[in-house]
Amino acid sequence: METxxxxxxxxxxxxxxxxxxxTCTLHADGTLSAMLSSPETDHFAITGIVRAHYNGEQAIARLANEILREMVLSRQGLKNSRLHTPPDHSDSVKGLDR
Structure with missing residues (x-):
């Protein structure tokens, strides 16, 4: 099947x-990069997609599902990192005043 x-x-x-x-960019090494932009300034980029692995409509559907899964995992990672607040160092600062 043709790429x-x-x-x-x-x-x-x-x-x-x-x-x-x-927006896709094709690279000489046979890979693809895709930039996804939403109206809410939400951007997501994925690189290193091997085009030969995604021939035909079913493969593109699989690629779209894989991209969505990566977006969800990325957002979960960002959300989790935001939930972790930095440790409170006020005790160590107070100890210096003593």
């Missing part, structure tokens, strides 16, 4: 991820 070109990949991903503007 999809840039515009075909962008159109196929945009159809499956309609709330995002998709």
């Amino acid at each position: 999809l070109n840039k515009s075909q990949i962008e159109a196929a991903l945009a159809a499956r991820l309609p709330s995002y503007r998709i």
